[in-house]
Amino acid sequence: MADGGIGLWTVPLAVFGGAIRVSTPFLFVSLGECITERSGRINLGLEGTLVMGAMSAYGISYLSGSPWLGVLAAGITGALLGALHAGICSLPRVNDVAVGIALMLFGTGLAFYLGKPLIEPTAARLPAIDFGWWSDIAQVRAALRINVLFLIGVALAPLLYWAFKTTRWGLLIRTAGESADAARAMGHSVLLIRLRATMVGGFLAGIGGSFLSLFYPGSWNEGLSSGQGITAVALVIFARWDPMLCLWASLAFGGAAALGPALQSVGMTSGYHLFNAAPYILTLAIMIITCSPKRTLTGAPAELSITR
């Protein structure tokens, strides 16, 4: 079996590898946003959180030499931004969507400002596990080099699914998201529940950002995110607020995004820009098929400002 002799198999392999690489930040941000939205609040600021996470992870990894410290720093930064969002939203008559947009601009702006000195240096990167050792085809080995964060994210999705059903925190978050009145009548502080849910959501989004700067593409620059955070927020709606569906949606989105580069690599040069738009076309198509003006979204938390 000659190297590179797998012909058209390159495309599905590249799509598979790409799906895993591209989907990781989507996965973390959408799982985080899933927690926040299930508590009845929407945090559009996760785009800013993602970029801040990428910047702080890169900075801390560079300064400390440990990429895992970078990941932790990204998480903490994200949680702090989440706390800021929740804190502002706790004030009366504040709209969470508007605050989210403001924080999106604030986060990206702050990251660009603080990250200026980080464009040049190279930081320690996150490790990957080589699942393709058994093969001697380069493409197979490349596709099966799977990053550790992706594996954590994949484990996190069923864990969250389980936690929403069987833990006290899961039940409380769902109650706050479905009926704030019910939560209050039971003596719980809805604002506190949402503060924590938004902080956890920010923590995960920050980690999603660390993947961008520490694994793929693996450096810090200002064009790093290009709207992935906001797309991940949309993925949550698309996944009907279900963590398992968030996982599948992220993978589908990642696979579609890898289609363009994969076709390019087998020599398709014309129209590959069109394939780069595949994830957006896919999202739009599914949205149109599954939505109807005559129905409300199923599974939507009743307290969410978009469904109320």
Next chain:
Amino acid sequence: MTDRPHAGDKTFGVEAAAMTMRFGDFAALDKVDLKVRPGTFHALLGENGAGKSTLVKCIMGYYRPTAGDILVADREQVIANPKDAHALGLGMVYQHFTLVGAMTVAENLVLARDDVPAIVDWTREKTELAAFLARMPFKVPLDAKVSDISAGERQKCEILKQLYLKRRFLILDEPTSVLTPGEADEVLGMLRAMVVAGDLTILMITHKFREVMAFADEVTILRRGKLAGKGRVAELTPDDMARTMIGAEELTVQPARSGQVGKPRLELEALRALDDAGAIAVRDVSLTIKSGEIVGIAGVSGNGQRQLVEVLAGQREAEGGAIRVAGDLYHASREEMRRHRMSLLPEEPLKNACVGGMSVADNIAFREFDRAPFSSGGFWLNRAAFRNDARKKIAQYKIKTRTPDTPMAALSGGNVQRAVLARELGSKVEVLIAANPCFGLDFAAVAQIHAEIMAARNRGAAVLLVSEDLDELLELSDRLVVMFHGQFVYEAPTSAVDLTEIGRHMAGH
């Protein structure tokens, strides 16, 4: 479980002494005394806005009263928040359900506990819940989603939740407002039995005299934030109680039923509509209403009445079937509404029939604002005409508003409905559709609205009255139809209906 000084062992009483609650200049409660003796069923009567809810919210710790004391089991207690009240063994069942619709009954019950474990062992919890239910007088399906069970089952679920939490003093806020008469009697009868057995003390907010007479031992009556009367139910008549509630206020006299039933005016032909979730809410219903008659639609809320009214109002598209007005197909366009003189009194008028931020005068002019005299050439508006017309109608319909320019949202519920009434019934009416027109309004407003609906009928309008209040339907309708699961399951002239028969059909039997 946490230590509950009064829970679990025996019943206890609650007393409120000289309770006063001020919101700014307005006194919602003015030195009100309430004494609920242990092991009794106590009714709290009063009109909307009389201060009943404020009083119990002070007891439950939602409001901090401006002045006054609360005694639980004869000991003075400071109740700063609902958690304090719960710890004392006080529980409240709210008028609007506090169950989470997207969760199962079991999840809702476990969730309500103070000591929900960090990880819930559902197998064990369900065994324990089943054992608890076996001891209770009513049953609920544990694994069903709350949004899928009936209103009666939800109300039982709310009460079970309080008993599950071992609360021995229950406050019920209009617990039967969404139940059929049969369900109401069942639930209240079981609670009454628990009170008699010495397991519970109950304070029930209500405005239904029938329930007070049948189930309560004692009654306290509030009027405009003040204590208006109290006593043993056995020594009072409904008339005594009504007079104490209303005071000296004069009510509009309803005109007598008169006139002839004419030709068919509004016809529904196999009308079908979906709800927001895409399920069928109205299943191929057909109905003919003639001019000069009121047809009442009875039913527990959530059986498709809302969607039916929305289709007639043009707020929802029909999935199938047809609506005819005076023989012509009707699609709820503005031109058709004008031509056929359609009027609409939807439920929640502030949301469905008004723009809260616009003035009373603007809201009253919605039907006619683009025609003379309000507008010239369909473009320039004549503000003076708006105001003159509004002033006339404000006087005629006794709308309490400071000026015609006051925003609609600043008016009380009764006055919002009066303003809608002025707009919809102020000129000639041929078809009137009214949905729960009196929900949450005081006696004076109810009497006025009933009188106007009857007057419109006597002038020859075809009236469709959708209501959850059977007494209202029996009083006004010429013909009664029961709606269940989106279908009309029973129809009879009002003079010939039997209340138990109606109740059975409302419950789907």
